[in-house]
Amino acid sequence: MVAMVLLAAVPLLYPPIPPLVDLLGHMGRYRVELDIGTSPFLKTYYAFRWSVMGNLGVDLLVWPLGKLIGLEPAVKLIVIAIPMMTVAGMLWVAREVHHRLPPTVMFALPFAYGHHFLFGFVNYALSVALALLAFGLWLRLGRLRKYRLRAALFVPISFLVWTCHTFGWGMLGLLAFSADAVRNHDEGRGWLRSAFRAALHAAVLSLPILLMLAWREGGGGITTDWFNWRNKWFSVHTVLRDRWREWDLVSFALTAIMLLFAIVHPRLTLSRMLTFTALVLLAAFALLPRLIFGSAYADMRLMPFVVAFFLLAIRFRRETDYRLARVLAVVALTFLLARTASVTASLAIAADDQREKLAALDKVPMGARVLSLVGVQCRDRGWALWRNGHIGGMTIVRREGLTNNHWENPGAQLLVNVYEPAGRFRYDPSQLVRDPRCRLALPRPVNVSLANFPREAFDYVWLVDPPAFNPRLLGDAELIHQGRGVYLFRLRPPAAEAPPRG
Incomplete structure (x- = not known):
């Protein structure tokens, strides 16, 4: 079990910055969170206000850890x-249900x-990791019939x-309810009657509804697309989508x-508790x-755990058939190692690519206003995740500058871009071009964005993996950096390199 938990860290050991699609945009917010009180540049472009909302996981952890060891190491x-x-939670749940690990x-x-x-x-992934660990504790205390202790702990x-x-x-509420209903x-x-008793037990998890109601009164973002x-x-067939x-x-x-093999094989079956949980x-x-x-892709986020719980439900029907168990162990371990190897290679490729792209920021002064334009593939051609979609967030992380890739979600975000001259090029998805x-x-065609962005609001244009574009649309802008899939232009006549201090 310890080896499997440690193995889960391997894909992220090499990349200096985890190359996850939205993370680089979030990291820009973390930089503002940490330094807006001391940076004259950040004060010019952004406003940041803490508020109670159900979307604060990594933000809260970054606050102390970033001050202690620096933002980028803290995020990693x-x-x-x-x-x-997450892996530890899955293993704990499986052991509580099966009393051993199939x-x-x-x-x-x-x-x-x-x-x-x-x-x-990342905030969602962190909350689910904690939910799985909490579910393991919920099952254990339920098995020991320590209901009062469980109720006190789970508030x-x-x-x-x-x-x-x-x-x-x-x-977590769905997991607790479904498990107690089956028990x-x-x-x-x-x-x-089982469902009623399970709902009563799970009610100890309901008090955050009060915070949610207050959050919704303050905005809290929209809910749509049913x-x-x-x-x-x-969402189903892309549940393991990565690169290949x-x-x-x-x-x-x-x-x-x-x-399917577990369903039809006479020596295998599915745990009723975990199967019911997966169905819920x-x-x-x-x-x-x-x-x-x-928050986008709300339904998609559940699908990996629907599949995972079905797989965690597999068990031997009666006594263990050790010959079959050895075969399954070899096949399962091979699958786990192969997926770990492929994700490790994929993240390493992405990290090397981002390192090349981020070299352009070495040519950008502190506090610069940078329009990032990132090319994305057509849906019918692309499978690999467009990991550079929010690379512009690193302009904030490393240069404390203005960028255009943050999300506009009133009531659901801590950070607001207050730089009015950028107009509609202040927020996501203005950084995406096709x-x-x-x-x-x-997103917009690349040449449309180049022709229509407000030149006076930016000092630099940073093109990352762009489709073919017309550089004449940038007028007398100077190309000051070029690499594989990256172009950095300084606009002319040059705007002030940074807003005045003080």
Whole structure:
């Protein structure tokens, strides 16, 4: 178990900055959080205000740790801990339910690096990691019938998980309810009575609703796009999406085959408790909209754990068949090591690529106003995650400058871009550009963005992996840095290199 938890850290050891899609944008916010009180540049461009909301996990951890060891090392340390805690939670849950670890649990562990994590939903991923650990404790205390102790402990635990991210708290509630419903049914109660008793037990997790109501009164972001079945199917088959389409799809297919094998094999079965838990999560996935409180892909984030819980449910029907167990152990371990190796290689490739792209910032002075434009592939051509989509956030991290990749989500974000001259080029997705041949409404074609951004509001234009573009649209701008897939232009006549101090 210790080896499997440690193995979960391996893919993130090499990259100096975890190359997760949204993380670099979040890191810009962390820099403002840490230094807006002392930086004259950050004060000019941003406003930051702490508020109570269900989306604060990594932000709160960065505050002390960033001051102690620096922002970038702090982020790396926190992000490495997330898949390790996720794996530890999965193993604890499996052991509490099966009273031992079936070899097939190793099929579930790669989902710690599912699409939700690689996309950089770090507050959500942290909340789910804590929810899984809390669920292991919930099951243990329930098995020992220490209900009063459990109720007392899970009031503060529910607030902790909710503060990290609302979705993780909601997931913990579903896990606790489904497990207790099955436990009560196994003790001879009917399903209706079991569900009622389970709801009463899970009610100790409900107090953060008061914080949620206050948050919603202050805005809290929008909720929309219900029952988008095309998007939900996309969320299913991209559950292990990383870089190599065929391998990622084959990996998902292998887990589906393992689940079917367990269903039809006479010596294998599925735990009723974990199967019911997976079905409850699947129902939530079907019912949730794409956007909740301004957070996108709300339904997609559940899918890795729907699959993981089905896989964690696999067990031997009666006594262990050691010949079959050895075969399953070898296959499962091979799968786990192969997925770990592929994610490690993928993140290393992304880290090397980002290191090249970030070299352009060495030519940018402190406090500069930088328009970042990042090319994204057409949907029908791209599979690899566009990990540079929020690379502009590093302008804030390393140069305390203005960038245009932060999210506009009133009531659901701590940071606000207050630099009015940038207009609609203040927020995401203004940093994303596409080839005009892509049949998409968003993002804008690269030449449209180059022709329409407010030149007086920026000092530099930083193009990352752009499609073919017309440099004449930049007029007399000077190309001061060029590398593989990266161009940095200084606009002329040059704007002031930085706002005045004081």
